Amino acid sequence: MPSLSAFDIFKIGIGPSSSHTMGPWQAARRFLDERTSAELARVNRLVVDLYGSLAKTGKGHGTDLAVQMGLLGADPRTVEVDSIPTELESIKASGRITANGVRQIAFDPQQDIVFHREIQLPGHPNGLRFTAILDDGSTIQSVYYSIGGGFIVREGEAEPTTAKAFPFPIECASDLLTHCRENNCSIAEIVMRNELVLRDATQIHTEIDAIRDAMLSSVHRGCRTAGTLPGGLNVKRRAFGVASSLLGHDCPEGATQWLDAIRQQPRDFQRVLDWVSCFALAVNEENAAFGRVVTAPTNGAAGVIPAVLMYHLCFNDPPPEASRRFLLTAAEIGCIFKKGATISAAMGGCQAEIGVSSAMAAAALTEGLGGTPPQAAMAAEIAMEHHLGMTCDPIGGLVQIPCIERNAFGAIKAITAAHLSLLTNPVEARVSLDDVVRTMWETAQDMNAKYKETSEGGLALRIAVNLSEC
Template sequence: MQKECISVFDIFKIGIGPSSSHTLGPWRAAEQFLKALAKAAPLASMDSVQVHLYGSLAKTGKGHGTDIAVILGLSGHDPVTIDCTRIDGFLHEIASTNKMLLQGREEIAFDPKTDVTFHMAESLPFHPNGLTFVALAGTETFSETYYSIGGGFIIQENSADNNSAENTFQLPYPADSASDILKWHQQTGMSIWEIVLENEKAWRDKNDVRANLIHIWHVMRESIFLGCQTKGTLPGGLHVKRRAAELNQKLLQGLDCADYDRWLELVRASGDGFKYTLDWVSCFALAVNEQNASFSRVVTAPTNGAAGVIPAVLQYYVAFCNGQEEDIFRFLLTAGEIGSIFKKGATISAAMGGCQAEIGVSSAMAAAGLTQVYGGSVEQCLMAAEIAMEHHLGMTCDPVGGLVQIPCIERNTMGAIKAITASQLALQSNPGNAKVSLDNVVLTMWQTALDMNNRYKETSEGGLALNIPISLSEC
């Protein structure tokens, strides 16, 4: 696998749902194409732009909002800052006028029905998530191909920038595997989060690392809170009813709250016991992924389809274990490193590895982070990650109707619960007696991904997607 330097902020990205590989990645690819295009010729000289989607991006692109993402990206909108409530309005204006402001500045003709093409029967060789942008300026044609490789990461075809110094410079404690983490721990005595922090300081100041990670948490908790307050039906032909708000209201016995802090007080005060806590963990995860399915702002962790697992586990720790800001900081640094190890040694793309690459990885990340803040050793953190992934191996990606709703939303609740269980098991175990290492599981996950039939890799051509009576055209 390609070795690269990955920051915790590459693993945790702020963006728009419903998919990091099918929404955020293509959105970023559109932005990158515009930058390359502007270097080649003035944007004002462009007559038209077309987008061609291949493989999984074509087969589930409608349900995942890939066409929406590339249109918004070409229009100059940023997924981190866009007003999510205005997305429908932006799209309606383009569709009704058949015109677009390229990069928000230069008007061109653009018909979403004909200028975004879904090549259902064709896949590009490098990765299932391929897309090509073609711009015409008079007799000149400008074309670039990109691959969305999971978690919002993109690669431009045949570009030297993919191996730029920014991604390959030497970190003080480079780690491509769990064995590397153990080596640095044995040499320095540092915990996982401390090792990661030293590496992060190669990019940015320590105070910036902390401030940015706390901001990441604030976005996560906002998506939980909003999801717990928002009723209705999710977009798309499945007509899935939101459940988090109803469950939230039931657990709080109808009490209302105007902000997150008041809501957290009520969550802590309104009950206790295993069943109550379990219900809340499920509610937290449902809330995030219902927001994700509604083209709202979430944090990829490490993907959008799995965006609810880590927030749910972290919110569980904050709400029921009195987690503080320092705990959040250490949790996210630890979890981010586990995600990085899986990306380097296997994949975080469901189109490459099935849902084990999304929910499985997020559950492993959350398990390690939770074990860290519970006071577990480095070995126990790695063991928790291994346990969580071991029991997601082989999980397929089979979104019904190409939407990130069934079974994706409920799977986040399962991933969160497995993470908590894995952490508890690791904390009560001696890692020295373990027969399976995290590196064993990363390798097994990658081998399983290679063996898995392509129907089960985010194509909606197998599994539940094949057996629920709804067609892709309905979505």
């Protein structure tokens, strides 16, 4: 597979799902962007058909809402989150949508977004078809697949990659470690040298800082927001109460004051553990509430890396550039898993989301704490090893139970993996990172489809049955 950038792995967007929300959102934008002005002028009606996992859990994941926002032309990086309900209500009330913010076209979400729960398109479990019906009754259609982590491909296309070759090509972990050894440098340094092919140093720092700031902002908002999550499960937000209890008062409104207050906290084991869990819960409660988060590498796993990054920044007193190195290292591990396995729960279960994010965070923290590249790779391997086979079984198709708590566990496992790797000579490792990537992919292929983000097995089925019997 050709090159992937760190900024392919980390994307700022809207929750609750990178594959079921952000991917369809971007597919809708792309469908209209690919139409000529003459074609758009002749469109009378739009229809969206959802297939496979997008149909089975699309309601809970907000797929129907996402395609409407995409058809409006809204950018998930910058759209005002609080404006989304108003935009959607306007479409519902009028039966029309302002395509790309320019042309009014007939569109009734109840009739024109069709969920085909029993049909899966051949290219991927997350398929969707857009149909534009023209004045003369003819149609223009395009099929897209949302392949995980916010990535989309049109039917017949290869997966998106960077156009330029990197000076240090990396297909697997052994490639990465060879480059580090031969150049006597860290993983973050190798990634930075590759990124310089695409952007200058100032641009890289600006973009990686924007990713960091978006992550920390999602933690901060989650720690300051109480209430109940949408969707009908009546899940109470917990991060607000946990953060307030740990601080002894509500979180400060200013992010700088908030971080300072956390850094001044006692650093006993139990309190630090509680903070890490709080950080992860905060992000994924924001994600579940259709807030802005960073895919890392997905939305369902968006809380793991921010939680471990916050642990590093608040309780390890790292140097100022620590967050940049942390995120560059994490991104490369994510790229290795995407190339060698998958980051899509619809393809591989939750091991592809929480497992990958935990591995990314473990490697990044290991380097941040002074570990060598082989120790960082070992940490990633340890973290994934203990997520192998994890199913994706969201109750009600909502990214809430068990998804939110899984981020806390993924973060704690990442920290444990990092510290274990720092206590170990990597030469003694019997399992390599490449071994565990291959094993994860084999496990994904063997996994029953009902455990791959369909809400047809596991907790989702058990709770649905129990609720229907009550």
